[in-house]
Amino acid sequence: MVQDLLSAQGLRMDGRRHNELRQIQCKLGVLESELFTHKNRCDGSAYMLHGNTKVIASISGPKHPSKSSGKKDESFIFNVRVKFATFSKNGERQKVLKNSKKLGEIEINLKNIFKSVILVEKYEKSQLDLNIEVLQHDGGSEICTIVNTATLALIDAGICMKEYVCACTASLTNDGLALLDVSHLEEICGGPTLTIAALPRIGDHEQSVAFIELSQKFYLKDLNKIFDCCQLGCEKIRTILDEAIRGNAYEHVNSDLTSN
Amino acid sequence: MLTNKVFLRKNKRGNVLKIIREHYLRTDLWCGSRCCVICPHEKHDLILSENPTSRSALIKEPHYLLLDTNVILDQIDIFEEDVLSNVIVVQTVIDEVKHRSTGVYKRLRDILSNPARSFYTFVNEHHRDTYIEREPKESSNDRNDRAIRKAAIWYQNHLNKSLKETNKSKVKVILLTDDADNRRKANDEGIEAYTVENYVKSLTEFPHLQDKLCLKEYANDSGKLPVYPPHLTVVQMHDGIKSGKFYQGSFMASRENFLEGNVNVECFEKFVLIQGRESLNRAIDGDTVCVEVLPESDWSSPSDVVLEDNEADPVDENVEVNEDEKILKESASNKKEKQTTGRIIGIIKRKWRQYCGILKPNEVQGSARHIFIPADRKIPRVRIETRQAEKLYNQRIIVAIDQWPRHSRYPQGHFVRILGPLGDKETENEVLLIEHDVPHSKFSQEVLNCLPSLPWIISEQDYKERVDLRNITICSVDPPGCTDIDDALHSRLLPNGNIEVGVHIADVSHFIRPGTAMDKEAALRATTVYLVDKRIDMVPELLSSNLCSLRGNVERFAFSCVWEMDKDANIVKTKFHKSVIESKAALTYEEAQIIIDDKNKNDDIAKSLRQLNQLAKILKRRRIEKGALVLASPEIRFHIDSETNDPIEVQAKQLRETNSMVEEFMLLANVSVAEKIEKEFPEYAMLRRHPTPPQANFDPLIKAVQHQGFDIDTSSGKALATSLDNIEKDDNPYFNTMLRILATRCMLQAVYFISGTLTRPEFFHYGLAAPIYTHFTSPIRRYADIIVHRLLASCIGADSNYQDLLDKTKNSLLCNNLNYRNRMAQYAGRASVALNTHLFFRNRTEEVEGYVLFVRKNALQILIPKYGLEGTIYLTGKHTNSAVNFIYNEENQSQQCGSVIFHSFDPVIVRLSLDSTNIQHEKLTFELLKPYIEGFSIQLSDKMDIDNAPQEQSSDATKRKSKESQPSKKLSKKKKSK
């Protein structure tokens, strides 16, 4: 039987309540562009620690398409590369994803998610490279943290987007209560995991979903509950990202003022 | 606030891994006390009372108790009593209990979830002020003890602060721990700490609570000589087993001989025999033990003597009781065939449970030390201490074993509770349920919460999702008084001349959703248990007798299996779907039979039943041609007095054509469903198989028949079936039935299994001669059927799949439980029949016809068809005082005395009476009346005419019954399939 994910006191195994995120720390502009050669130039970067998952994302571009990359007729070239650091595995957890099928899947998913959000028409005939490095991963559907970090990096690089893309997971207890932001431990204890990447709000519109993934089957009647929980999580994450971005901007303005 | 827990863990390859887990600390966890003015409690969080007045002579001030882990593990019986309240249990303790004993954990959770008990769970492990890190070199036990003390200190400070603000009197926090070191440390840190024993003994108002104290702590009377050799340590056992020096196995005590037992070691074909007190070395039935095999010169053979522990003076430990051991040695040594013999050198895992039994009166007046005699003969007597012995005599009580030290002949335990007066029907039912490990407590609130709310209404959506069969003439046929109707049938003529036959099964899986509390409970219970006068439901009554039960003239959900058949009962097409039905009549077997036989009846029901009956006959013939066995077991039914609940009449069950009609279609449905789910889920289908018995099993049958001048072919099921059909004896009409009874005893148990765990030929069902079989037709009373329903629903897209449904390992474990519970339910049913038979024979004797079933060396085994009873007439040995000499002929299995010779199957007349000398184990006595043997048989009563004896001799009660024709309760339900 599936282990109880929630105690009688309403706490999860790591001490969170059902609707609480794991800790998230993030920072923009972590990689100094000067350090990079012209070829590997970095126009924006971000770092995120989400639970025990650590991700760095960097953006190079927009720039002229390099000869080697992409097809010529493509008006906007968007390359995504995901790398798991060899030291990234935590304890006995999953094998490091290296050129595996799963890695390719993550890259394709990222590509599709962000192509639908970036204002592509502004970047005709240019190329954008997104590089992701997972320094440490702790389950909880690593694509979540990757998406969130990538959003920050894109904003740091000044790329025009319709809205922040926020990703979040949710699971379900035996009693049918939705759990926000699944940890690795909860994942291996057997609950189903739903992952969505959403655009929390565009003007007055409702949330729209850019990506959805299910780890296993569950009853259709529970889908709404678990989906709502994910959406709530995305909104919470948006607030966190927003604060980080504004904080970062404020810092820049301040430092600009003092230097002037 | 966040802290990371870092673990170092070795993996299988021996690499050390560092595991980091997040561990959040909170500031929103409250103390749960009504005297607190600091925490912003919600009302339902306030568990601990404002003024916890002390009832202990040790502590004057009002106080809360805080428990450590071992206190709960050892003394859960104390806490289950509704005496102690205002108790704080911290998370550290709960986690440790959960880790160390699931049984105690479950009981603890029941206490914690009952607000009336005032037990508060404090989540210290996630509280910012009470979480502590394990220090370098600190053992995890020490760390946990420290965490518990930390919580106690926090509570004390927290309460003091609150009380200071309100100027109330002080509330103390008292730590209960049996660990002296922990108590000392607590005292150093300013926390009062006591042992449970001291605390419980100081509760002067509740002297009886002391009886429930676990005796572990104060059992070490020194100065006594050890009775038993020491047990090896875990490491020694482990190394020994690894090197092949020792073996691991489960210990099975002998029922007949308290100084003998067997160990089932996997790598040996035969059991390892254990004889004598020292070799048994404190193993108790069911324990997993470590055994050492003796050198072949010391091997022995199982003794055939019955030895009961009849020690006269239980209080005196030092009396040498070697008499029994001597008898055992003698009886074992003069045998030829030796068996692997061993001795037990250590216990790997105890399988102690709570035991029913009685208290043996102690000759020493006023002594607190007593001996408890368990009802189960395989369990040794238990030494307990109680101050209320007077109250416990003539009561059935429950006792738990605490430990078995070397110097004590008997294990030591403590009194748990009273079941009720000895001989009382309710009490005896309770005893047999406990002894057969039948979960029979009321359904918990958590389970009842899973029930649909009433009135239950079928929605438009339901009609849309199901096939509407409400206008089809469906009816059910069951035993009288059946309230859990899980099947209904219909048949009708199709335009193309074929016949449509439908089997409709209660859609229980619609109500019992996977993973819910109700689902877990049903999976645990595995089956409904039928006692003679009581039914222990697998699912709550609202479902079993109402919403799921396919009663007449109400709309119900069903899972239907519908065939198109030609006139010769060949299946043309099979389909499965969920449906809504409305049964037009809930008939008994008798009513259905009357409708079929009544030529004047020609309505839809009659037509449908006749059609079904006709097809069933073809199906049955075909099945028997294929080699299915028609076996027999003497089944009886009690007529129960509705006022006194005592059995007043016993009747052999009657079988009608309609019984077999229903059975045929159930078998057919089960086979059809088995094929379907196995095809769809070749790895994960839950099926039922009946293994072919090894030829050696048939030896007693073959021997018995040979002496009657017949040959029996047991080489295959088909051959056996044919043989059984052809052997008849004109002068003994019961002969064939007895043969079938004997054949049944040669069979193995049918079991559930998961298709992916065995090969296709192993799926075979021997008794039914079916290559594949499952259980689909009784989901109200069998859990296997619920799983099969879910699998089938998933096949046809009627319901979604879930992860555990397709988990081979989990479901194999589930099968083990189902098989175990089924076996136990069967034993419990038989024990219930025996109990009622005994009640029936109280204060009455009866002279009845019987037959010799087996001839033994010192006895005759007698079968009484009228009561389905079996018993023994002892010819020689300590059970009979007769001086008559019988001559046993092993070659042709006979006993001779003068001109009288007994063979198997010979008719006899015996007198039955109840022997109540052993109050725990009443037994029926069989005495020989006819044939008459001078000096052995008892005298016939004068007026009796032997040939009509059974009917004439029926007692007053029976006569009264027939006159008044009282309504009788009949809950027992004939199983429709094997």
Ligand SMILES: [Zn+2]
């Ligand atoms: Zn408080």
